[in-house]
Amino acid sequence: MNQLTHFITDNGHQLQLWIFIVLFVVTWNIENLAGVLFNYKKWKHAFTNAPFIFTSIPGQLLLGLAFIKTIEWTVQHQFGILYLLPKNTNSSSLFLASFVLLDLGEYGYHIIMHKVKRLWMFHAVHHSDSVVDVSTTLREHPGENIVRLSFTLLWVFITGTAFWMLMLRQIIQAITTLFAHMNYRLPEKIDTLVGFIFITPNLHQVHHHYKQPYTDCNYGDVLSIWDRMFGTLKRMPADQLVFGVDTYMNKKETTHFISLVKIPFGKYQKANTDENSITPTC
Secondary structure (H helix, E strand, C coil), X not given: CHHHHHHHHHHHHHHHHXXXXXXXXXXXXXXXXXCCCCCCCHHHHHHHHCCHHHHCHHHHHHHHHHHHHHHHHHHHHCCCHHHHCCCCCCHHHHHHHHHHHHHHHHHHHHHHHHHCHHHHHHHHHHHCCCCCCHHHHXXXXXXXXXXXXXXXXXXXXXXXXXXXXXXXXXXXHHHHHHHHCCCCCCCHHHHHHHCCCECCHHHHHHHCECCCCCCCCCCCCCECHHHHHHCCCCECCHHHCCECXXXXXXXXXXXXXXXXXXXXXXXXXXXXXXXXXXXXXX
């Protein structure tokens, strides 16, 4: 285990990048073969979302240094929830505890992004995608990228998560994020089984439905257990799903990079809470 932790500490960022690239290509081709949506221009859609890769770099570089300094401080002062565990707790158990705590933090962050009006306008850039596929994972406003990483930094500080634990979690998170955004649906029986613990494409697609209350459900990052625990889990028939956000349905606004970047700085638009007589099943 010590060898693994040292390897991840030394190579975590490169490993995460290469795994993401390889899995992006794999999931892209799975969508080509078994996707549920084909009536859109996939390459054009991807090129709309791709520029967000570059706008996230400044925030990641800036906060990357903050992560290093914060973790150095928590290690030096033995600060954080994980340091309250018995001294003889093995590395695997520590990682599992860290993973669960950080995932709960991500669930809380996601709710905050939906409930605070100005933060929602940053997050709405991601939700405004009228097609959900693996390229949607790239569609994150640079402002939200900074907010998200800042919240993760706070969770790391509170938990006392070690650097190798954070890197390993981010690798797993990259895998599951691609999986959840795939233009693909699991067979219902498999989804019921897998979705009992993890966020699946079927569950996350409901989260991307254009109207509340579906937009405000299935907040989980990797694990679906928080949605079950706090009553925010919902399901919806695939044939009733419409992706996007009802307040940002203008395709000229949601398919052009510059227009998307401007969304958070415009006027807040209240969502339509009419459920159109569709009843969610929990």
